Amino acid sequence: MFTKNALTVAEQVSQLQERGLVIKHPHIAEKYLLNISYYRLGEYWYVMQQDKENHIFKPNSKFEDVIALYNFDAELRLLLFGVIEKIEISLRTKLIYHLSHEINPWWFQNFELFTDSKALVKTLSNLEAEIERTKDVSIKNHKKKHKDDGRFPPAWKSLEQTSFGALSKLYGNLKNNVASKDIIAKEFGAVNHTYLPSWLQSISQIRNFCAHHSRLWNRNLPSTVKMLSKPPNPWITDAENVPKQSNKLYMHMCLMKYMLNTIKPDNEFTERLEALFTKYPNVDLKALDMKPNWQQEPLWK
Incomplete structure (x- = not known):
């Protein structure tokens, strides 16, 4: 059974940071996530993950590269x-x-x-x-x-x-x-x-x-x-x-x-x-x- 709850944009940013994505400006990242969904951006950061089951990012993976x-x-x-x-x-x-x-x-x-x-x-x-x-x-x-x-x-x-x-x-x-x-x-x-x-x-x-x-x-x-x-x-x-x-x-x-x-x-x-x-x-x-x-x-x- 699916049990995940929706996260706020602040929680989304924190989760990405915990998983190893470098985010220099969390407030700017929040603004992006308010206009481009987490799920949509996930299609671009997926290749940056070294552990795709646990969604752990490769070293030096950057949010700005995802946006680019x-x-x-x-x-x-x-x-x-x-x-x-x-x-x-x-x-x-x-x-x-x-x-x-x-x-x-x-x-x-x-x-x-x-x-x-x-x-x-x-x-x-x-x-x-x-x-x-x-x-x-x-x-x-x-x-x-x-x-x-x-x-x-x-x-x-x-x-x-x-x-x-x-x-x-x-x-x-x-x-x-x-x-x-x-x-x-x-x-x-x-x-x-x-x-x-x-x-x-x-x-x-x-x-x-x-x-x-x-x-x-x-x-x-x-x-x-x-x-x-x-x-x-x-x-x-x-x-x-x-x-x-x-x-x-x-x-x-x-x-x-x-x-x-x-x-x-x-x-x-x-x-x-x-x-x-x-x-x-x-x-x-x-x-x-x-x-x-x-x-x-x-x-x-």
Whole structure:
């Protein structure tokens, strides 16, 4: 039976000190703990503990290093969120453009184009809820003007209301004989439809971590991404080791960079990532699986 009681912030600070965490300014630490929960910060000091069962810290473990690591992770999420935004907008645009021309503006309602009908029903149900909730003027005007039309608004209106996760599911659920599926993959440098669905799924999950302020540093990520053996665009030199590395953030950031290079070749992802690492020199980059001289890789140049 769980018997622990809630601790005041002063008691939390005392407990951390008793366990060996160096806290120079307890009152400042209390202020942090009033704004960032003990449990959330615990995800960052966990690696500093030498006895994880009794929560005893390694010698010279400092509260200020915990906060630096927390701040680094927060800034990393903001950086990646901006990158993912560009990928999301590009994916949405490509889906709307190519499939509306290949099929028609209501392709996303056509069950004959999709492999999993149940998954499509769920996607459309969520889309319908988003459209009902939205205050978007174009949707309201469309409904008012075409109230006798039982269909969703056309793709260029409807799919602006849905999430990256839903877009990635729509793409992945398309039958492989839909020509646009390969066209979109090629435009992202993925050669064909075999690879892109797993990339989008990976990036969608990282986007959710960013949106919900969840830790990315030292997190194990899904390792099911399918990697190209010979990418058509600049990639990394140790690509043969990708399957062993794909559960850490570095490889997923490589995928983001690869896709971003097709969207905005003059992007500043490398420079901004390097600046972040320079700002927080004490952060252990091995927890992200960053490679030595990663910025010299063809992909990141």
